[in-house]
Amino acid sequence: MESQVMVLGAADYVVFALVLLVSAGIGIFYAFSGNKQKTTGEFLMGGTQMKTVPLAISILVSFMSAILILGTPAEMYREGTQYYLYTFGLIGAIGVSTLLYVPLLYPLKYTSSFEYLEKRFNSRAARLTGTSIMIVQQVIYMGVVSVAPSTALEAVTGFPTWATIITIGLVATFYTHLGGMKAVVWANVFQGVVMLAGVLAIIIRGTYAVGGLSEVWRINEEWGRIQFFDFNPDPTVRQSFWSLVIGTAIAWSHTYGLSQATVQRYCALPTLRQARLSVILNIVGVILLMTSVCLAGIIMFAYYAQKGCDPLSDTKISNPNQLMPHFVMEVLGYPGLPGLFISCLFSGALSTMSSSLNALSAVCWEDFFKPVLGDRLTEAQETLITKLLVLFFGAADIGVSFMTMHLGGTILQVCLSFTGAATGPMLGLFILGAFFPWANWIGAVVGGVLGLVFPLWISIGAYTVVGTPSSLEYPTNNCSVPNSTISMATTMSSNLTTVQGPVEYTGISTLYTVSYLWYPAIGAATVVGVGLLVSAMTGMNRVGDVEPRFLVPFLYRRCLPEVVRTPRRCLPEVVRTPRGCDTEGSGPDDKEKAPASGYVSRTRCC
Incomplete structure (x- = not known):
């Protein structure tokens, strides 16, 4: 059966256009106000006089993107409520970052967080190792974030994938190029409001359609979806308490405390107290957003359970990433509400992409161009180069998005697999420097390279190995296709269930079955382990060598x-x-x- 394409009305396009125009308008405003982005300090750091709450919101939505809005409800729909434990992993990461990493980096006031690696290890090679890994991670991340709403919207609205990718890329590049850090932060605040409004509209209308939250919970419990605690220590289990809480906390401690986008923001605040507050306030935002999107997932399942037909089984949609848009087009039947949801997706993509562009231009200028050209250029020329870097990475994002359009699986797993493989080694480099005074620069460089290669190899290999099929049932009794076809369609709808029954893997293939949630921990552990070993072999630092x-x-x-x-x-x-x-x-x-x-x-x- 062909996917059903819904038609957007005039009101939907008006809402969508307004969101894009306001985002672009913020960039234009900051291009002609204040210091008009004439210096690198103003363009990259907002003049270091930003406000705490807007920066906290900006940090939040920089990483809570369209992937959250599409992938998390789909995960809850397909695998049950256990994924909600991810929220506690995020809270743990925020706590660790506030206590350990913000007090470490804020006093140093570096524009590029990787300058820390150079000063700590007394090695430019260590700095460039971290910078190079970050560029790989961010470019892949931006590409996946742009693809997330693109493929989903094409399936249910007919809006072309290529048009969505180009629109997101151009708008984000436009206002980041013009307005710098201030435009990114305030656009993030606006986009965060749009994202929350879109998700709340889905929850309210969906709950009403099902018959109340108590009915939503009853239906999910009846179908075996309410399950929170799987304490199986096996690392190959796709999701367990340990991977969702511990693995997530390890991965996101880098994001909230050490990543360039976050460091750039909290270092733009005037005091350490405000810097720590900007990070700790994310706990409120994380609980609110994660609870909302997870609730949307179980509401969506209850709705289709009442109808008696899973859209994936009925082949109305081709992959789990389209579940949420399909649900919205069925349930939000009021003029402008589908447009609000599309704006919600675009806002998530724009907020993440603009933050990444700002961070990439900062590290490339500070780590590659400034050491070579800094003494030869005027302030205006330096600022021009940083703005040109935004344009360059904006174009790179559009290119990578077209390359990643055809990856299988849920967009959530794609994102966490490949970006997590690159996040781990960056976290490992900072841990090696901050916790092990005897580690030297050779250990950092060798550990950093191997820490990237190892989990990236596992994540790529995982796409050639089939995981364990879901044991949960889906409603199919009222579907319009025969049961045999349903079974085949359900099997083909997910890259995780392309075979029936468990499969035994031996040898090196076993590595490919490790949960994607452990990739960052594997990368970080590789960096620390190899780094300490190589440091011991090449001559450890002496006591007092490190300030x-x-x-x-x-x-x-x-x-x-x-x-x-x-x-x-x-x-x-x-x-x-x-x-x-x-x-x-x-x-x-x-x-x-x-x-x-x-x-x-x-x-x-x-």
Whole structure:
């Protein structure tokens, strides 16, 4: 059966166009207001005088994209409520980041987070290793984020995939290129409101159609969908308590504490307290958004259970990524509401892409161009280069989106598999530097490369190996195709269930069956393990070689002996001073007056 294509009305296109115009208008506004983005500090960091709440919202929606809106409800629909535990992994990651990583990087005030790696390991190679991994990860991530709404909308509305990809790419590039950090942050705030409004509209209308939340819960319980705690320690289980909570916390601790997009934002705030608050406030946003999209998933299942026909089984749609748009076009039958949902998807994609473009232009300028050209160019020329970098990566995103259009599986798993494989080694590099003072730059470089190659190899191999079929049942009694056809259609609808029954894998193929949620942990562990081993083989750092400001505050305050907390040599520009005071100080003799929180420069307070 052909997928049913729904027709959008004039009101839907008006709502959609308004969202795009407002996003673009924010970029135009900041291009001609204030300092008019004439300096790299203004363009990349917003002049370091941003507000806490808008930045917190910007951090949230930078990573809660269209993938969240499409993939999470589909995951809940297909696999039950266990995925909601992912929320607690995110909360754990935010807590770890606030306690450990924000206090580490904020006082350093680096535009590029990877400058930390160069200073800590005293090696430009270590810095460029991290930068290169980040570029690979972000370009892939932007491509997948753009494809997410594109393929889904084409299936249910007929809106061409290529047109969606180009629209998202051009609009995000346009306002990021013109307005810099300020435009990205305020556009993110607006897009976050649109995303929440779209999801709430789905929840309210869907709940009404089913007959109330109690009925939604009863139907899901009846079909065996209400299940939260699977404590199976087997890492090849696709989702368990351990992978959803521990694996997620490991992966997202990099996102909320160490990723370029996040560091760039909280370092744009005037105080450490505000920086930490901007990250911790994400707990509220994560609970709200994750609860909403997960609730939308079980509402969607209850609706089709009442109808007696799963759209995937009836072949009305071809893959799980189209479940939510198909449900919206059936249920949100009021003028403008389908347009609001489409705007919701576009807002998710735009917020993520613009944040990535801003981050990529910052690291490429700081890590590649500035060391070579910084002394030869005027401020205006430097800013021009950063804006041209936005255009370059915007074009790269559109190209990668066309390349990733035909990947199978849920968009959620595609995203978490490939970007998670690159997130792990970046996290590992920072852990190696911040927690292990004896690790050297050779260990960081070798560990970083192997930490990227190993999980990326597993994630690519996983697409050649079939996973375990879902054991959950789907409603098919009222479908319009014969049961034999339904069985075949259901099997073909997911790359996870292309064979019937369990399959035994041995040897190296077993690696490919490891849950995609463990990829970041595997990458990080590889970097740390290999990094420490190579450091031991090539000569570890001596005690005191690493300045305490490059170690996590908790470590050098509580765990290391005093000899490690005190540098072996005192550099003229680094003195121990009380926080909050610009004072000349006189070196280590001032330590009685200073807290053990670290060092600050003579001219800038931490």
